[in-house]
Amino acid sequence: MSLLVNENIEGVRFARVLEAEWRRLWKRRPVRLMALTAPAASLVSAKYLLSQNALLDPALPEYATAGNVPVLALAEMLVTAFSGMMLVLAGLTVTEEYRGGQLRMGMLRAVSLTRIMAAKWLACLSFVLIQLALYFLSSVVIGRFGFPNPASYPLFYEAGTVSYAQGIFYDLAYYGLAALALAVLLTVFFWIATIGRSSTAALGTGIGFLLLSYAAPTLLNYFRPLLDAGVYMRMYFLSLLMIEWEGLAATLANLHGLAVWNFGVLAGYAILFGGMTAWAWKRRDSFE
Amino acid sequence: MNNKNKVGLGNMVRSEAQRVFKRKRTWAVLIVYMAFALLECVFLTMMNTSFYDPRRSVALDSLNTAPFLLRELAILMNFVVIPMLAADSFGGDVSSGALRTVLIRPVSRAKLFGVKWLVLGLTVGGLTLFTWAVGTAFARIAMPAVEETTLMGAGRLDSSGALGFTLGFYMLAFCVFSALIGIGGVVSRVLPNPVLAYVGILAVIVGGLYVSDRLSFLLSVSDSLFRFLGGIPGSDASLAWMLCAMLAGCAIIGTWSWQRRDWTQ
Numbered sequence: 001m002s003l004l005v006n007e008n009i010e011g012v013r014f015a016r017v018l019e020a021e022w023r024r025l026w027k028r029r030p031v032r033l034m035a036l037t038a039p040a041a042s043l044v045s046a047k048y049l050l051s052q053n054a055l056l057d058p059a060l061p062e063y064a065t066a067g068n069v070p071v072l073a074l075a076e077m078l079v080t081a082f083s084g085m086m087l088v089l090a091g092l093t094v095t096e097e098y099r100g101g102q103l104r105m106g107m108l109r110a111v112s113l114t115r116i117m118a119a120k121w122l123a124c125l126s127f128v129l130i131q132l133a134l135y136f137l138s139s140v141v142i143g144r145f146g147f148p149n150p151a152s153y154p155l156f157y158e159a160g161t162v163s164y165a166q167g168i169f170y171d172l173a174y175y176g177l178a179a180l181a182l183a184v185l186l187t188v189f190f191w192i193a194t195i196g197r198s199s200t201a202a203l204g205t206g207i208g209f210l211l212l213s214y215a216a217p218t219l220l221n222y223f224r225p226l227l228d229a230g231v232y233m234r235m236y237f238l239s240l241l242m243i244e245w246e247g248l249a250a251t252l253a254n255l256h257g258l259a260v261w262n263f264g265v266l267a268g269y270a271i272l273f274g275g276m277t278a279w280a281w282k283r284r285d286s287f288e
Numbered sequence: 289m290n291n292k293n294k295v296g297l298g299n300m301v302r303s304e305a306q307r308v309f310k311r312k313r314t315w316a317v318l319i320v321y322m323a324f325a326l327l328e329c330v331f332l333t334m335m336n337t338s339f340y341d342p343r344r345s346v347a348l349d350s351l352n353t354a355p356f357l358l359r360e361l362a363i364l365m366n367f368v369v370i371p372m373l374a375a376d377s378f379g380g381d382v383s384s385g386a387l388r389t390v391l392i393r394p395v396s397r398a399k400l401f402g403v404k405w406l407v408l409g410l411t412v413g414g415l416t417l418f419t420w421a422v423g424t425a426f427a428r429i430a431m432p433a434v435e436e437t438t439l440m441g442a443g444r445l446d447s448s449g450a451l452g453f454t455l456g457f458y459m460l461a462f463c464v465f466s467a468l469i470g471i472g473g474v475v476s477r478v479l480p481n482p483v484l485a486y487v488g489i490l491a492v493i494v495g496g497l498y499v500s501d502r503l504s505f506l507l508s509v510s511d512s513l514f515r516f517l518g519g520i521p522g523s524d525a526s527l528a529w530m531l532c533a534m535l536a537g538c539a540i541i542g543t544w545s546w547q548r549r550d551w552t553q
Contacts (some may be wrong), residue, residue, distance in 0.1 A: 030479075030481070030484050044498055047498075048498075080494060084487055084490065084491070087487065088483055088484065088487050091483040091486075092481075092483050095483075096481075096483060197313065198311075198313060198376075198380075198482070199482050199483045199486075200313065200372045200375045200376050200380065200482045200483075200486055201313040201316070201372070203372070203375075203482075203483060203486045203487070204313070204317060204368045204371075204372040204486075207367050207368050207371075207490070208320075208368055211363065211364065211367065211368070215360075219331075222335070
């Protein structure tokens with residue numbers, strides 16, 4: 001009886017659930033291996049950027065210099081390596097644990113499914129953000145030692161010319177936006193993992209979502225002559241993938257007033273998919 | 289007497305096919321693919337132009353349209369259909385434990401690997417044939433009618449020539465798909481967890497680009513096939529050799545590693 005009085009009667013504290021999920025995440029060998037993704041990916045993209053540099057005019061913003069290597073290297077990896085990483089995380093921690101019955105172990109505690117999922121989302125997001133930070137550090141180092149370092153270089157979308165030190169702040173802002181976009185994409189993947197009947201089906205749907213996010217703007221490109229430039233850009237950046245790929249630089253340059261629009265699109269995705277995920281877990285039978 | 293103790297190949301194929309098609313997601317992915325094949329036809333009628341590769345465009349007509357369906361559909365095939373089927377069939381059975389029920393019978397693991405490859409190959413082959421048939425039929429109905437056409441790698445072709453060439457094109461594409469299924473079998477041997485197997489297959493497709501341009505045909509199937517058939521010098525000229533090496537490599541590594549499988553694995 002005295003035990004009951006002293007314990008927290010409302011259930012397990014959220015911090016404890018989060019800690020459990022964080023530890024469980026790291027107990028997976030594939031996840032531990034995945035922690036090496038960021039440094040490896042930054043090496044691969046540095047190699048690619050060096051080969052591209054040979055073909056480019058040094059006056060172009062696409063020409064890789066010490067200052068813009070972190071941005072250039074992230075643009076392609078954000079849609080490939082980081083998306084893949086998050087798909088694996090969502091597939092392993094949500095679909096597989098729920099459909100495989102492992103989750104029941106976690107539910108021995110007095111904690112709701114919604115809270116467990118929130119904890120899982122936070123744990124996965126922390127993992128991805130740590131990877132993003134690692135990626136930033138390694139590409140800054142690679143950029144400093146492996147690439148030319150001119151006194152100043154141009155930014156994307158004619159956003160001005162900056163020195164190395166100013167450029168690093170630009171890079172940090174870019175990575176901040178990237179973190180936001182990753183959090184939104186992770187929310188989408190969590191919804192897909194929630195409704196997926198099996199982990200492969202969830203992954204297939206996730207890849208399908210990415211392919212559609214790529215195909216729709218490509219298709220839109222054919223109708224470009226019919227549309228006003230501002231309207232076209234707005235429709236183009238309705239796709240989450242395009243925001244990650246080109247939209248972050250466009251947001252920072254505030255091209256066609258896109259900054260507000262892109263934040264709005266991100267918020268829209270987050271509210272829609274976050275809401276649907278929370279709703280799905282709230283009404284789901286714990287012992288289904 | 290001895291015959292009674294062996295499980296016939298026909299029965300193994302039937303049993304594997306049953307398992308593949310008892311999964312609802314197999315049907316779902318087949319239906320999605322077919323729906324996209326029809327959408328692709330509508331897309332091509334709207335555009336009336338397609339591309340051999342990013343530098344060479346081509347005007348579509350009633351005879352030459354069929355191969356160009358694959359330009360977009362091969363991405364769906366290689367990124368969704370094949371990884372999903374392969375991860376489920378090669379990896380999913382093992383990690384879920386379903387394989388043990390199969391192994392109650394005296395069957396060799398190597399044969400099982402071959403049967404899995406065969407069944408997935410037939411399924412994907414069916415889809416490939418479907419794409420060809422839909423493309424051919426649709427082009428004759430909806431595209432500008434012509435008596436003769438030109439296709440890169442074949443020159444001028446009449447109606448039956450075009451039919452033969454496009455069928456050959458799809459057969460070559462089918463070889464690429466079969467190679468990817470084989471890769472799926474090998475990847476799943478290393479990573480039986482379906483999630484990891486799926487991503488592993490994608491990693492092979494994308495990672496191949498960083499290894500050598502000669503492996504780019506797994507990513508850009510139709511562009512590479514056209515460059516190969518058109519005899520354009522470059523990384524795709526060796527496509528046939530690479531494909532044979534890949535098929536043989538997967539067959540050897542696959543049979544060998546599956547044969548060495550533990551009972552519980």
